[in-house]
Amino acid sequence: MLFARAGCKILVLEKHADFFRDFRGDTVHPSTMEILDQLGMLDRFLKRPHSEIRRADLRFGGREWRIADFSRLDTVAPFIAMMPQWDFLDFIREEGKAYPGFNLAMSTPVERFIEENGRVAGVRLRDGRELRSRLVIAADGRTSIARRLLPVEALAAPIDVLWFHVDKEKGPEGGLRFNIGGGAIIVLMDRDTYWQCAFVIPKGQAEKLTASGIGPIRERLAAAAPDLDLSGLSDVSDLKLLSVMLDRMTCWSKPGLLAIGDAAHAMSPIGGVGINLAVQDAVSAANIVSATLARGGDVDHLLDQVRHRRLYPTRFIQRAQKIIQDRIIWPMLSQADRLQRPPLVARLFDRFPALRVIPGRLMGLGVRRERVRSPEVRPRA
Numbered sequence: 001m002l003f004a005r006a007g008c009k010i011l012v013l014e015k016h017a018d019f020f021r022d023f024r025g026d027t028v029h030p031s032t033m034e035i036l037d038q039l040g041m042l043d044r045f046l047k048r049p050h051s052e053i054r055r056a057d058l059r060f061g062g063r064e065w066r067i068a069d070f071s072r073l074d075t076v077a078p079f080i081a082m083m084p085q086w087d088f089l090d091f092i093r094e095e096g097k098a099y100p101g102f103n104l105a106m107s108t109p110v111e112r113f114i115e116e117n118g119r120v121a122g123v124r125l126r127d128g129r130e131l132r133s134r135l136v137i138a139a140d141g142r143t144s145i146a147r148r149l150l151p152v153e154a155l156a157a158p159i160d161v162l163w164f165h166v167d168k169e170k171g172p173e174g175g176l177r178f179n180i181g182g183g184a185i186i187v188l189m190d191r192d193t194y195w196q197c198a199f200v201i202p203k204g205q206a207e208k209l210t211a212s213g214i215g216p217i218r219e220r221l222a223a224a225a226p227d228l229d230l231s232g233l234s235d236v237s238d239l240k241l242l243s244v245m246l247d248r249m250t251c252w253s254k255p256g257l258l259a260i261g262d263a264a265h266a267m268s269p270i271g272g273v274g275i276n277l278a279v280q281d282a283v284s285a286a287n288i289v290s291a292t293l294a295r296g297g298d299v300d301h302l303l304d305q306v307r308h309r310r311l312y313p314t315r316f317i318q319r320a321q322k323i324i325q326d327r328i329i330w331p332m333l334s335q336a337d338r339l340q341r342p343p344l345v346a347r348l349f350d351r352f353p354a355l356r357v358i359p360g361r362l363m364g365l366g367v368r369r370e371r372v373r374s375p376e377v378r379p380r381a
């Protein structure tokens, strides 16, 4: 949308017929809402159905520990807006229609890149058609085709997540809740009429866990979160596995091709930052490349600047995710049934309210926030 706004003619190729993907990043953070605000889209975005998360708590041993506060962030929307990803993407599609250069083709899977004289010159679609372009942006997620051409460095992730949802009484606002107990860790996100739940498990254990049916899993969940109404969880097919990945490309581009978002760096779900980092990459790519592209100039020499700009926040967040998964979640997971008290950081955040702004800020705003600097050359329709 930003490239079309800058006057480029763009075609977004989406392999699915719709954007419907349950349990995908639904967490629109303050950093993304700042971007929407800069584009004059925030009010329209917030009119769409969503719930708002302003704090995070840890429930342990029958007590609640407050560990993060978003409400005190100095930003235009100091909360996490929980909106299904298909609604968010539909919203962007609708907004994109205001620009004549914006085109979107659904049900159009890309098979591979066309390479000519050492450059990516376009894509070949699965139906055999070939589309030529001056720049291909690989925003096709963590199984990106670009990963066949550009090297990826894996950073180990010792956890997987089983997603499910259970009914919840409408309101009052429950925020983000981490529950630990009885050998289980569950993260609950308030979605107004239901809880979106992440059951954190050791990597590769999903099959073993689900083999004995839903009964033993429900017992573990109930031990960690006794107040959850688990009656709707009747079969293991209600649990959706997210195989957690953490990696990044060492080089994000080659002539004619630029990878951004999960394609360039698969994120762990810790902190729910994946979409927001992908949006920041997109803003940065448009800032650096779109004006030259719109003028018809050569952009190959600009592409590595996007990696240069975005590597620091990517590394920073991935390092934080790795520390949390290796030093906090994994020890808790391996001793969850023997834990006597919550981790020290949780006790510190609970004891000193001023400290809670730190996780709120890191999750909500991240580091090296982008501002929209790409031009708007055509007035909105």
Ligand SMILES: Cc1cc2nc3c(=O)[nH]c(=O)nc-3n(C[C@H](O)[C@H](O)[C@H](O)COP(=O)(O)OP(=O)(O)OC[C@H]3O[C@@H](n4cnc5c(N)ncnc54)[C@H](O)[C@@H]3O)c2cc1C
Residues within 6 Å of the ligand: 013, 014, 015, 016, 023, 024, 025, 026, 027, 108, 109, 110, 111, 139, 140, 141, 142, 144, 145, 163, 241, 242, 260, 261, 262, 263, 267, 269, 271, 272, 273, 274, 275, 276, 278
């Ligand atoms: C189960 C799950 C839960 C998650 N939870 C969160 C969360 O709570 N918060 C958060 O911020 N992040 C979360 N993430 C991560 C988040 O979804 C990603 O970080 C974010 O969506 C990355 O955006 P992206 O646009 O780079 O890639 P994606 O969202 O993966 O989008 C890639 C798009 O490219 C399309 N595509 C792929 N291959 C092709 C092809 N060959 N041809 C055409 N189209 C193609 C796909 O259909 C898809 O629409 C979660 C991820 C998963 C898997």
